[in-house]
Amino acid sequence: MISLSRRSILKAAAALGGATLLSRPSLADGSLPILRAAPSSAQLAPAGYPSTPVWAYATEGAGTVPGPEIRLRAGERIRHRLINDLPQPTAVHWHGIRIENAMDGAAPLTQAPVPPGETFDYDFVAPDPGTYWYHSHNRSTEQVARGLAGVLIVEDRELWLGEPGAATRELVLVLDDWLLDSDARIVEDRWDDLHAASHGGRMGNTVTVNGAAYPELDIQPGERVRLRIINAATDRIMSLSLPHLSARLIALDGYPVMPRGTDTLVLGPAQRADIVIDGRMDGETRASLLLDPGNGEWVEIAGFIHSGDTLPSRGADVRPLPAWGTLPMPDLSGPQRETLLMEGGAMRGMREARFDGKTMGFRELAANGMVWAFNGAANDMNEPMFRAAIGRTVHMELTNSSMFPHAIHLHGHHFTVLSKSGTANMEGDVRDTVLIGADETVEIAFVADNPGAWMIHCHMLSHQKSGMMAWFEVT
Ligand SMILES: [Cu+2]
Missing domain, CATH: 2.60.40.420 (Cupredoxins -  blue copper proteins)
Known part of the structure; x- marks a missing residue:
């Protein structure tokens, strides 16, 4: 309902030839809607406990946890001016959006972190429908844990809600x-x-x-x-x-x-x-x-x-969501093959890994805050893990040789999960983040169709911070 009325306001504004109807509190000087990151508070614990000081996003008023829902239709632009009122530099990542590289918010790879008191304008198209979120991507172990995450919904391409077999x-x-x-x-x-x-x-x-x-x-x-x-x-x-x-x-x-x-x-x-x-x-x-x-x-x-009246049954069958229609399917007839080996962590560890240009033993790595490695390197951001030409299908074998599961996230791309531990994934699920259990191997494939430098990292943010971060380049 909210989205419909917002859309009709946008339509009305467009009909009047400008955004004048929208120049209410949420607009910055340059008429971009504001997304402010600032200290706030939230009643996280049950009633009777004090409220919790958090860091939170706001489009107007005080920041909330989770951050305000941003909602739009596929193919529309998201435009927000990040205002950093935090005591630390920050950046906003739009998780799962096949976004233009410069807007990815993956500091410091795609932009410099935004210092306290400064701003950054995000302006990009969200091409695909679905459920997404946005969150801090600088010092994210701390900043996400303090509350910097919000909801991003890209509405279905065709009407689904209320149709036969769909939800109401x-x-x-x-x-x-x-x-x-x-x-x-x-x-x-x-x-x-x-x-x-x-x-x-x-x-x-x-x-x-x-x-x-x-x-x-x-x-x-x-x-x-x-x-x-x-x-x-x-x-x-x-x-x-x-x-x-x-x-x-x-x-x-x-x-x-x-x-x-x-x-x-x-x-x-x-x-x-x-x-x-x-x-x-x-x-x-x-x-x-x-x-x-x-x-x-x-x-x-x-x-x-x-509570309330009993509604008539909508039947056993559930209506599938409208297809994206925007994602190129991998061509597996001769893909570029890449591997990602995950090593480290408690109970298994690793003998050595490269960090900061040097090969270090486990103790020296730990002294530098590194306890995990991708392909023998801990948080190596100097060189890409691999390069792929635009349009090339990349087949990746992700092997977890540690005792803990990892949630591997590729920026800028969705990928098809081909198999888990040698068993084909018959459903052909397409994801942007895949969970890989201890001693499990997962094969994925995607078309490298989005130019730029893209992070690949574990989304357990404590693991990302301590070695499980790298990037790949699409040129
Ligand atoms: Cu992990």
Whole structure:
């Protein structure tokens, strides 16, 4: 509803030959809408606890966690002037968008970080529909953990909501993980915690849904709702379950899949899933979003409270989302072959790796904050990991020889997951971030069609910081 009215305002503004109707508080001097990053506060912990000082995005007023939803149609431009009111330099990455390189926000590779008090204008086309998010990409282990993440929705190319078999409403669920002390303050003295970095990363003690602990969400019996679920945590893998709600998956990382049942949904950091649920019609008034914190004990992180009239069933079949129609499919008849070997971490470690132009042993690496390596190099940003000509299909074999899972993210591209541990991925899922378990090998392929210097890194941000970051170049 909001998006429709916003669209009609835009239309009206265009009809009047200018943006005058929009010159309300959210516009900067140069008439770009503002995206301000600044300290704020949020009630993250349950009622009765103090609110938490955070760093947050705002388009007007005080910053919120998660940041304000930015919503547009595929092919439209996103235009925002980042104003940095933080005490640190920052940059905004638009995760999953096949974006123009200079707008990718991957500091310091694609832009210099924006110093405190300064601005940067982001202006780019979002070509593909789907569920995305934006977040800090400078000192991101700290800045994302402090709250700098928001929702970016690119609407379906054709009408889907309300059509036969589709949902009638949608709901964005941003999952996050916070490490809070007993006064609900973010723990601030562990940004360089190498013990956490060499394990699963910075694990929090408070999981929030849309910035709240244990929220209760309204649903009508029989109502079909599209959930757009985003894992905005720095490091936590979210294993989720939605019992009694006939959950069916319709998209991963923004890209539509043929609707399929999903008992357990595993989202690594930065991954998204669109799920269709049907409100219960068995007379029960409650259902839960459950999370397995890693010990097999499912805990409720949000409740669905059923109230109101029972709606007629929308049938067993779920309408697939409209196709993107914009992504070139890999040509596997003679691809450029690349490999990514992940090594390091606790319980296995690595004998040596290159860092800062030198080969170092494990102790020297650790003294430099490095405990992981990609292809024998820790955070080597001097040279690209590989180069690909524009239009070339790249086949990558990603091998995790560590004891911990990793969420590998390629900037600027979506890729097809070909296989996991030698088993073909029959669904042909297309993603921008893939979770690779301990001792697992995943094959992916993509068309290198987006020119520029693109980061490839683990989206467990503690791992990214401590060795799992590199880049590739498309020319
Ligand atoms: Cu990792």
